[in-house]
Amino acid sequence: MNIIETERLTKTYRRFKKPEGLSGSIKSLWKREYEEKAAVRDFDFTLQEGEFIGLIGPNGAGKTTLTKMLTGIIAPTSGRIHVMGFYPNDLKNEFKRQYAVVMGQKSQLFFELTANDTLRLFKEIYELDEKQFRETRAYFTELFHVRELMDMQVRTLSLGERMKMELMVALLHNPRILFLDEPSIGLDAIASNQIRRFLKQVNRERGTSIILTSHYMEDIATLCDRSVVIHHGCKVYDGRTDALFARYQKNKKITATFSQELPPAQGPAAENPAPLPGQAGGQSPRQLPCWEVLERTPHKLTVLVPKEEAGAALAAIMPWGPTDISVEEDEIGTVVERIYQEGAKGVAL
Structure with a gap:
């Protein structure tokens, strides 16, 4: 069953170009020049229930724009998009309760609260009953081995410990889809391995569909059976991860x-x-x-x-x-560089 379907999905931005200097600023008051930038172009994509896929692409490829359209943060310029039976940009509460987003560079935690108090706050936001809340908290506390950290202020936790709490908050309401944007950024090797192991277990045991965006290709190779490569807003590969890496392991x-x-x-x-x-x-x-x-x-x-x-x-x-x-x-970074180089030349992967 497909829980995400897009067809010819496109997002175009209109950007203002101002000539340099004061004279350019004055001229732009009467006559403005614009350019259009297609961040995502004619993107066809499906995600089945329970899949764990990797979204690969260099900076500026359109990964974040695609994620924002799938979560309803921005509306597409054209094309068809359905996520769990909803048009995301309608931002219906029934839709927003069924997904979660974790970004490695942006925190949704309250640093002055303890982890337990933060979870309590999100319990009220998602209107979870007490029994469900306690069961879910106990499951993730045991899974992440963080029982001794639950009464600590978030600001006193290490980066790896905070990322575990970010995942707990995101998964508290048992979402059907989890969007992960660079979850292991800045983490050491031990913490990264722990996060990968936890994510794999959540996907396997709870059936959570996961879309992972990462520049750490070890994350993609370890976790994702399927990968989608995006370059200049276009999909240039969609298939098995092992086949993709095998092709470029020279x-x-x-x-x-x-x-x-x-x-x-x-x-x-x-x-x-x-x-x-x-x-x-x-x-x-x-x-x-x-x-x-x-x-x-x-x-x-x-x-x-x-x-x-x-x-x-x-x-x-x-x-x-x-x-x-x-x-x-070959090191994974070398392989990915080859993938990007072919995508930049317009070669279909």
Whole structure:
């Protein structure tokens, strides 16, 4: 069942252009120039009940504008939009009670109140009965492991602790859809992993549909089975996250350590083509132009190879008897940069 449907959804802004200086300001009193900027263009999108999807795009791509239209904050210029059977910009109370928004850079908490008092305040806003409130609070207190923090002022909490409280407040009324905009921004690795684990559990156990916008692609890769890439307001990809990343994972980084010293390189070890280990038995190292040496010490070798050459690279290194060997894919940030570059060139992903 689709709970969000859009068809040719478009949002265009009209912006005033003023010439520089005082004379330009005076001239603009009589004659003004405007330009139109399409923040979102002809956007077709669906979300099924219980889905957890990632919304990917560089700054200015239109992600926030799309989220604002889906939540009714702004009205579209044209196109069709239905969210849970409502036209969002009508802002009916029945609609607003069924979604929640969490923004990593904007807080909805009251910093002078304790976490418990803040939850009590939102209980009244959403008109929850006492039994439902207590059950939901107990569930999330246990899930987030924050029982000892509930009577602390919000302003005394760490950034990671406050984000847990933000999620508790957002999920208190059991929304059908949760919109997350950079929820892990500024968090350390431990807090980010905790937030990811909690979100996955909420999606699985409570059936909450989640739309996640994040520049931390580890969030997207870990949480979202489906991803939508938006660039210059247009959708350039909508499909499985693993397929998207697999398409743009072009290299493998192989790191091997050795108990015995490697033979000296024939020429500068950092150049490409680079001399690398060959077969055992004292044979000369062989040249493989597709390998790029990232690091070479007497007991360690790190090379970057095209993913289709990873097997050959391992076969060449193994006869030297490495004590440890690891194979890593391209960093997620590198992959996303490639995605954005193709989107900027108008290449359909």
